[in-house]
Amino acid sequence: MTPEFKGFLIFSILKMLFVFTVVMIGVALLTLMERKVSAWMQNRHGPNRVGWAGLLQPAADGIKNIVKEETYPSEANKWLFFLAPAMAFIPALLLSAVIPWAAPLPVNWDATLPLIGRVSYHGPLSMAVADLPVGFLFVLAISSLGVYGIALAGWASNNKYSLLGGLRSSAQMISYEVAMGMSLVPVLLLSGNVTFASIIAAQQNGLWFVLPLFLSFFIFLVAGFAETNRLPFDLPEAESELIAGYHTEYSAMKFSMFPISEYANMATVSAMLVTLFFGGWDIPGIAWDQQGGVLQTLATAGFMFLKVFFFLFLFMWIRWTLPRFRYDQLMALGWKVMLPLALGYIVVTTLAIWGIEQVAGITSPKSKMLILFGLNLVLGYLVFFVLDRGLILSGSYRAGGPVKPGAPRAGMAA
């Protein structure tokens, strides 16, 4: 092994340990945050008994889940029942490996270590565990594997509610996977590369992609909610109709794996949203963060954290605000709205970029994106106008005023 390869290995292992630890602790704290946010939104305090302000609550929950009895339904498929939590959990964690969490750190390192020998590393060290050249295609590939865990958990439980939950989740995740993938094509058109590093660089040179590609962002956001099975798309779980859906039969730590993978998925989708549409670790307005250095890496990591945190909060905020979709509404939204919208948007964006670059001859990324931003304002308004059946600018209520509950209405007679 060359010293360069050894250095690469050492740094990769360090990054793995660091990201794994941070993600696991973060996921644990997310369960607490979910309960806190839900409590605050209902004028309650939330857990505040274990540790300061309840900070040790996740640890208490973890200990409880580990010492609880593992139960197996007598008619369950033992192997798949045992494997399913892991199959939900592993893709969720794998995804955190490719997100660049901070600006690359320039490293110039030569050393001789005991047992290992000479190691060296020169050049910028990517702050993603694996700086894959296939970039977010990897994310799309792995995130669709998550459905196996849930669908198999539902099937292996041999319980009608679990099976319904698993089926719903597979239908839902497949439907939205398509729109999700399609919504990212305009990002590729604008950045010209699939690696996260070049997508972030394109946003630093121009604008954050949320402005020139607002509809992509919107579709990705909705699909992200559906992919993570969060409300308003939590039909696989649906505790009011399916008890707990696919994890009805699970207990103890095997059950705990499902929430953990859900929160890890949430964190990944938030990080994806930030990386693809909000400039990743970019600090807006200044070029200082691109110079490279320890300080820059730390500052950009902090900024990345803030942005991801905002989206995690958004996930919880929406969960405690909106009710669940009906199943047919979910499918109609996925196939009849999101997919055609994403496809049409690809066409429009392609034509717009072609027009701007080839016909108008504008090549500066900033002015290119500003023109696209203007186009998106118009398109966004049109889309929401149609989605909202023409009500977006009129008042919230129309003809006849608010419907009083219980009052007889036209059309009731039949």
Add this chain to the structure above:
Amino acid sequence: MAIGVKVLPRPERQVSYVRAALKGMALTFKHMLQPKVTMQYPEQKSTETYTISPRWRGTHRMLADEQGRSKCVACGLCPQICPANCIKLVPGEDEEGNRYPLIYEIDEFRCIFCGYCQEVCPEEAIHVGVHFENSEYSRDRFVYDLERLTAQVHPVSSLWDPADPKGE
């Protein structure tokens, strides 16, 4: 006859989804900033919005006279009226002919906390109390004897007074 399906008309074409969703999110966010309503129970036993009523009928208490003896004269009215039959009273008599309870036990498990014993007591000796935290580690600790009943210190219940129905 065909099976009729009742289709409830939904308020379609009236509500803007986007605005309704944003309004809902504004509402939930507003609630995050509002003061909390939870009473932090073990530390905090009453708040401005919630206090235990003075008419609460809880754990019994036997009042004592100036000499520290219980006021009970063992008349036998409370075991007589008790609908749950939870009071055990064995009367005794001293040399001067004063009656006193040899045994006075209340089984707090059987008690339904109706408060009849307090109402019927001619000496205002036995009372139900404004108190509810009486958990124990074993079941036999729930039979309160005379000594334990006398040792209780919580306020006694002011039962409903027909002359003053609203408690003014």
